[in-house]
Amino acid sequence: MILITGGAYQGKTAYAQAHFPYAVTDGAVCEFDEAKDAKILTNYHVFVRRLMESGIDAEASTAALCKDNPECIVLLDEIGSGIIPLEKSERVWRETVGRAGCILAEYAHTVIRLVCGIPTALKGELL
Amino acid sequence: MMILVTGGSKCGKSRFAESLFSDIAGPKIYLATMQPYGEEAHSAIERHRKMRADKGFLTAEQYTDIDRAEIPAGSAVLLECMGNLLANEMFRDGQMNDCTDKIVSDILRLRQRMNLLVIVTNQVGSDDLDYDAGTAAYIAALGIINQKIAENADKVIECVYGIPVTVKR
Numbered sequence: 001m002i003l004i005t006g007g008a009y010q011g012k013t014a015y016a017q018a019h020f021p022y023a024v025t026d027g028a029v030c031e032f033d034e035a036k037d038a039k040i041l042t043n044y045h046v047f048v049r050r051l052m053e054s055g056i057d058a059e060a061s062t063a064a065l066c067k068d069n070p071e072c073i074v075l076l077d078e079i080g081s082g083i084i085p086l087e088k089s090e091r092v093w094r095e096t097v098g099r100a101g102c103i104l105a106e107y108a109h110t111v112i113r114l115v116c117g118i119p120t121a122l123k124g125e126l127l
Numbered sequence: 128m129m130i131l132v133t134g135g136s137k138c139g140k141s142r143f144a145e146s147l148f149s150d151i152a153g154p155k156i157y158l159a160t161m162q163p164y165g166e167e168a169h170s171a172i173e174r175h176r177k178m179r180a181d182k183g184f185l186t187a188e189q190y191t192d193i194d195r196a197e198i199p200a201g202s203a204v205l206l207e208c209m210g211n212l213l214a215n216e217m218f219r220d221g222q223m224n225d226c227t228d229k230i231v232s233d234i235l236r237l238r239q240r241m242n243l244l245v246i247v248t249n250q251v252g253s254d255d256l257d258y259d260a261g262t263a264a265y266i267a268a269l270g271i272i273n274q275k276i277a278e279n280a281d282k283v284i285e286c287v288y289g290i291p292v293t294v295k296r
Contacts, residue, residue, distance in 0.1 A: 003288070005287070005288065007253055078135060078253070078287070079135075079254070080134075080135030080136030080137060080138060081134075081135035081136070081249075081250035081251065081252070081253035081254065082135075082251055082252070082253055082254025082256065083251050083254070083256075083258065083262055083265075083266065084136070084251075088167075091167070094136050094137075095136055095137045096137075097137075098135065098136045098137025098138055098288070099137050101138070101288035101289075102137070102138070102139055102288045102289035104288070105287075105288035105289050105290055106289055111287075111288065111290060113287060122287055122288075122290045122292060123290055
Protein backbone atom coordinates (compact mmCIF):
# COMPACT_ATOMS: atom_id res chain seq x y z
CA MET A 1 0.00 0.00 0.00
CA ILE A 2 1.03 3.56 -0.75
CA LEU A 3 -0.57 6.48 1.05
CA ILE A 4 -0.48 9.88 -0.64
CA THR A 5 -1.62 12.77 1.50
CA GLY A 6 -1.48 16.57 1.76
CA GLY A 7 -4.04 19.36 1.75
CA ALA A 8 -6.69 19.81 -0.93
CA TYR A 9 -5.43 20.68 -4.44
CA GLN A 10 -1.76 19.92 -3.85
CA GLY A 11 -1.31 17.59 -6.82
CA LYS A 12 -1.93 14.21 -5.20
CA THR A 13 -3.88 12.64 -8.07
CA ALA A 14 -1.49 13.96 -10.73
CA TYR A 15 1.44 12.59 -8.73
CA ALA A 16 -0.17 9.16 -8.39
CA GLN A 17 -1.06 9.01 -12.08
CA ALA A 18 2.39 10.19 -13.15
CA HIS A 19 3.82 7.05 -11.54
CA PHE A 20 1.06 4.51 -12.06
CA PRO A 21 -0.98 4.17 -15.28
CA TYR A 22 -4.07 2.97 -13.45
CA ALA A 23 -7.68 4.08 -13.55
CA VAL A 24 -8.79 6.16 -10.60
CA THR A 25 -11.62 5.09 -8.30
CA ASP A 26 -13.17 8.16 -6.72
CA GLY A 27 -13.95 7.50 -3.07
CA ALA A 28 -16.40 10.40 -3.12
CA VAL A 29 -18.82 8.58 -5.42
CA CYS A 30 -17.84 4.90 -5.86
CA GLU A 31 -19.74 1.94 -4.43
CA PHE A 32 -18.26 0.86 -1.08
CA ASP A 33 -17.38 -2.56 -2.55
CA GLU A 34 -15.28 -1.01 -5.32
CA ALA A 35 -12.66 0.06 -2.78
CA LYS A 36 -11.30 -3.42 -2.34
CA ASP A 37 -10.51 -3.72 -6.07
CA ALA A 38 -9.38 -0.13 -6.58
CA LYS A 39 -5.85 0.48 -7.86
CA ILE A 40 -5.88 4.19 -7.04
CA LEU A 41 -8.52 5.21 -4.53
CA THR A 42 -8.92 8.99 -4.29
CA ASN A 43 -10.82 11.19 -1.84
CA TYR A 44 -10.56 8.67 0.96
CA HIS A 45 -11.52 11.39 3.46
CA VAL A 46 -14.88 11.67 1.69
CA PHE A 47 -15.13 7.89 1.54
CA VAL A 48 -14.76 7.88 5.34
CA ARG A 49 -17.60 10.39 5.68
CA ARG A 50 -19.84 8.31 3.42
CA LEU A 51 -19.12 5.20 5.47
CA MET A 52 -19.96 7.09 8.66
CA GLU A 53 -23.18 8.45 7.16
CA SER A 54 -24.17 4.86 6.36
CA GLY A 55 -23.52 3.80 9.95
CA ILE A 56 -20.39 1.80 9.06
CA ASP A 57 -17.35 1.77 11.36
CA ALA A 58 -14.85 3.69 9.20
CA GLU A 59 -11.79 2.75 11.27
CA ALA A 60 -12.60 -0.97 11.07
CA SER A 61 -13.31 -0.60 7.32
CA THR A 62 -9.94 1.10 6.87
CA ALA A 63 -8.16 -1.76 8.63
CA ALA A 64 -10.11 -4.19 6.42
CA LEU A 65 -9.10 -2.28 3.29
CA CYS A 66 -5.43 -2.74 4.22
CA LYS A 67 -6.03 -6.48 4.43
CA ASP A 68 -8.31 -6.87 1.37
CA ASN A 69 -6.47 -4.50 -0.98
CA PRO A 70 -2.86 -4.40 0.24
CA GLU A 71 -1.49 -2.98 -3.03
CA CYS A 72 -3.91 -0.07 -3.15
CA ILE A 73 -2.67 3.49 -3.64
CA VAL A 74 -4.83 5.56 -1.31
CA LEU A 75 -5.18 9.33 -1.59
CA LEU A 76 -6.32 11.13 1.53
CA ASP A 77 -6.72 14.88 2.03
CA GLU A 78 -5.24 16.19 5.25
CA ILE A 79 -8.19 17.94 6.86
CA GLY A 80 -7.18 18.08 10.52
CA SER A 81 -5.05 21.22 10.56
CA GLY A 82 -7.71 23.88 10.78
CA ILE A 83 -9.97 25.14 13.56
CA ILE A 84 -12.07 22.50 15.33
CA PRO A 85 -15.48 22.64 13.57
CA LEU A 86 -18.55 23.85 15.46
CA GLU A 87 -20.72 20.99 14.18
CA LYS A 88 -20.28 17.77 16.15
CA SER A 89 -20.65 15.55 13.07
CA GLU A 90 -17.84 17.48 11.37
CA ARG A 91 -15.64 17.17 14.44
CA VAL A 92 -16.18 13.42 14.60
CA TRP A 93 -15.54 13.06 10.86
CA ARG A 94 -12.34 15.09 11.05
CA GLU A 95 -11.07 12.98 13.95
CA THR A 96 -12.04 9.73 12.24
CA VAL A 97 -10.16 10.78 9.10
CA GLY A 98 -7.10 11.41 11.29
CA ARG A 99 -7.32 7.97 12.84
CA ALA A 100 -7.98 6.31 9.47
CA GLY A 101 -4.87 8.09 8.16
CA CYS A 102 -2.82 6.66 11.02
CA ILE A 103 -4.08 3.15 10.22
CA LEU A 104 -3.25 3.53 6.51
CA ALA A 105 0.15 5.10 7.23
CA GLU A 106 1.09 2.32 9.62
CA TYR A 107 0.21 -0.33 7.06
CA ALA A 108 1.65 1.44 3.99
CA HIS A 109 5.28 0.84 3.04
CA THR A 110 5.39 4.32 1.51
CA VAL A 111 3.75 7.55 2.64
CA ILE A 112 4.12 10.64 0.47
CA ARG A 113 2.91 14.12 1.33
CA LEU A 114 2.46 16.79 -1.30
CA VAL A 115 2.70 20.53 -0.74
CA CYS A 116 2.29 22.80 -3.78
CA GLY A 117 2.82 19.78 -6.00
CA ILE A 118 6.13 18.91 -4.30
CA PRO A 119 6.35 15.42 -2.80
CA THR A 120 8.09 14.59 0.47
CA ALA A 121 8.54 10.98 1.58
CA LEU A 122 7.33 10.63 5.17
CA LYS A 123 7.90 6.87 5.08
CA GLY A 124 9.85 4.84 2.55
CA GLU A 125 11.22 6.47 -0.61
CA LEU A 126 9.79 8.89 -3.15
CA LEU A 127 8.13 7.16 -6.11
CA MET B 128 15.55 20.67 27.09
CA MET B 129 12.37 21.89 25.39
CA ILE B 130 10.66 19.95 22.59
CA LEU B 131 7.68 21.20 20.57
CA VAL B 132 5.35 18.59 19.06
CA THR B 133 2.85 19.85 16.50
CA GLY B 134 0.43 18.48 13.91
CA GLY B 135 -3.22 18.40 12.93
CA SER B 136 -6.11 16.63 14.63
CA LYS B 137 -5.65 13.00 15.71
CA CYS B 138 -2.26 12.61 14.04
CA GLY B 139 -0.53 10.83 16.93
CA LYS B 140 0.95 13.88 18.69
CA SER B 141 0.17 12.70 22.21
CA ARG B 142 1.37 9.17 21.64
CA PHE B 143 4.64 10.45 20.20
CA ALA B 144 5.06 13.08 22.94
CA GLU B 145 4.56 10.40 25.62
CA SER B 146 7.15 8.18 23.97
CA LEU B 147 9.76 10.89 24.64
CA PHE B 148 9.42 10.12 28.36
CA SER B 149 10.12 6.39 28.24
CA ASP B 150 13.72 6.78 29.44
CA ILE B 151 13.01 9.41 32.10
CA ALA B 152 13.80 8.16 35.60
CA GLY B 153 12.65 11.19 37.70
CA PRO B 154 9.14 12.53 38.22
CA LYS B 155 6.97 12.74 35.13
CA ILE B 156 4.15 15.26 35.13
CA TYR B 157 1.29 15.50 32.67
CA LEU B 158 0.29 19.16 32.69
CA ALA B 159 -3.25 19.41 31.37
CA THR B 160 -4.62 22.73 30.13
CA MET B 161 -8.08 21.67 28.93
CA GLN B 162 -11.00 22.72 31.09
CA PRO B 163 -13.28 19.70 31.29
CA TYR B 164 -16.48 21.14 29.86
CA GLY B 165 -18.89 18.87 28.06
CA GLU B 166 -19.12 15.27 27.00
CA GLU B 167 -16.48 15.42 24.25
CA ALA B 168 -13.93 16.96 26.63
CA HIS B 169 -14.58 14.20 29.15
CA SER B 170 -14.23 11.47 26.54
CA ALA B 171 -10.99 13.05 25.23
CA ILE B 172 -9.64 13.21 28.79
CA GLU B 173 -10.63 9.59 29.40
CA ARG B 174 -8.94 8.49 26.16
CA HIS B 175 -5.73 10.33 27.05
CA ARG B 176 -5.79 8.92 30.61
CA LYS B 177 -5.97 5.40 29.21
CA MET B 178 -3.05 6.14 26.89
CA ARG B 179 -0.97 7.38 29.85
CA ALA B 180 -1.93 4.59 32.21
CA ASP B 181 1.13 2.64 33.37
CA LYS B 182 3.48 5.21 31.88
CA GLY B 183 4.06 6.70 35.33
CA PHE B 184 2.70 10.21 34.80
CA LEU B 185 1.24 12.31 37.61
CA THR B 186 -1.42 14.71 36.37
CA ALA B 187 -1.41 18.43 37.15
CA GLU B 188 -3.96 20.91 35.83
CA GLN B 189 -3.35 24.55 35.05
CA TYR B 190 -5.68 26.41 32.71
CA THR B 191 -3.98 29.83 32.68
CA ASP B 192 -0.70 31.32 34.01
CA ILE B 193 1.09 28.10 33.14
CA ASP B 194 4.33 29.02 34.95
CA ARG B 195 2.40 28.95 38.24
CA ALA B 196 1.67 25.24 37.95
CA GLU B 197 2.66 23.52 41.18
CA ILE B 198 5.26 21.15 39.87
CA PRO B 199 8.52 20.19 41.62
CA ALA B 200 11.60 21.79 40.01
CA GLY B 201 13.58 19.40 37.84
CA SER B 202 10.54 17.40 36.71
CA ALA B 203 9.94 16.13 33.20
CA VAL B 204 6.74 17.80 32.01
CA LEU B 205 4.37 17.01 29.16
CA LEU B 206 2.22 20.09 28.55
CA GLU B 207 -0.95 19.33 26.61
CA CYS B 208 -1.91 21.41 24.86
CA MET B 209 -1.06 24.91 23.68
CA GLY B 210 -4.34 25.27 21.76
CA ASN B 211 -6.34 25.03 24.97
CA LEU B 212 -3.95 27.19 26.98
CA LEU B 213 -4.25 29.91 24.35
CA ALA B 214 -8.06 29.72 24.28
CA ASN B 215 -8.15 29.95 28.09
CA GLU B 216 -5.80 32.93 28.21
CA MET B 217 -7.24 34.71 25.22
CA PHE B 218 -10.86 34.62 26.37
CA ARG B 219 -10.26 34.43 30.13
CA ASP B 220 -12.33 37.45 31.14
CA GLY B 221 -15.01 36.95 28.54
CA GLN B 222 -13.19 39.41 26.32
CA MET B 223 -10.39 38.96 23.81
CA ASN B 224 -6.89 39.47 25.22
CA ASP B 225 -3.64 39.89 23.34
CA CYS B 226 -1.68 37.24 25.23
CA THR B 227 0.93 35.82 22.85
CA ASP B 228 3.95 37.43 24.56
CA LYS B 229 2.63 36.55 28.00
CA ILE B 230 2.20 32.88 27.09
CA VAL B 231 5.65 32.66 25.53
CA SER B 232 7.32 34.22 28.58
CA ASP B 233 5.30 31.97 30.94
CA ILE B 234 6.51 28.96 28.97
CA LEU B 235 10.14 30.08 29.02
CA ARG B 236 9.94 30.58 32.80
CA LEU B 237 8.42 27.13 33.26
CA ARG B 238 11.12 25.62 31.11
CA GLN B 239 13.88 27.07 33.32
CA ARG B 240 12.56 25.15 36.31
CA MET B 241 12.16 21.84 34.49
CA ASN B 242 14.50 19.13 33.37
CA LEU B 243 12.44 18.42 30.26
CA LEU B 244 9.46 20.30 28.84
CA VAL B 245 7.59 18.73 25.96
CA ILE B 246 4.82 20.93 24.56
CA VAL B 247 2.04 19.58 22.40
CA THR B 248 0.58 22.25 20.15
CA ASN B 249 -1.73 22.25 17.12
CA GLN B 250 -1.73 23.26 13.49
CA VAL B 251 -4.92 25.21 12.93
CA GLY B 252 -4.13 27.47 9.99
CA SER B 253 -4.44 25.03 7.12
CA ASP B 254 -7.99 25.19 5.93
CA ASP B 255 -8.14 28.67 4.44
CA LEU B 256 -11.71 29.33 5.46
CA ASP B 257 -13.11 32.74 6.40
CA TYR B 258 -13.59 33.02 10.12
CA ASP B 259 -15.03 35.60 12.46
CA ALA B 260 -12.59 38.10 14.01
CA GLY B 261 -12.16 36.13 17.25
CA THR B 262 -11.29 32.88 15.50
CA ALA B 263 -9.01 34.64 13.01
CA ALA B 264 -7.15 36.28 15.92
CA TYR B 265 -6.87 32.88 17.63
CA ILE B 266 -5.37 31.27 14.49
CA ALA B 267 -2.86 34.12 14.18
CA ALA B 268 -1.93 33.99 17.87
CA LEU B 269 -1.35 30.23 17.85
CA GLY B 270 0.81 30.53 14.74
CA ILE B 271 2.94 33.25 16.35
CA ILE B 272 3.26 31.37 19.66
CA ASN B 273 4.31 28.22 17.79
CA GLN B 274 6.97 30.16 15.90
CA LYS B 275 8.37 31.76 19.06
CA ILE B 276 8.44 28.52 20.98
CA ALA B 277 9.99 26.68 18.03
CA GLU B 278 12.70 29.33 17.90
CA ASN B 279 13.55 28.60 21.54
CA ALA B 280 13.02 24.84 21.38
CA ASP B 281 15.81 22.29 21.12
CA LYS B 282 13.71 20.14 18.82
CA VAL B 283 10.51 20.55 16.82
CA ILE B 284 8.57 17.54 15.56
CA GLU B 285 5.50 17.50 13.32
CA CYS B 286 3.34 14.37 13.41
CA VAL B 287 1.55 13.35 10.22
CA TYR B 288 -0.76 10.33 10.50
CA GLY B 289 1.33 8.82 13.23
CA ILE B 290 4.66 9.53 11.54
CA PRO B 291 6.96 11.94 13.40
CA VAL B 292 8.77 14.31 11.04
CA THR B 293 11.70 16.23 12.51
CA VAL B 294 11.33 19.91 11.60
CA LYS B 295 14.15 21.18 13.82
CA ARG B 296 16.83 19.05 15.44
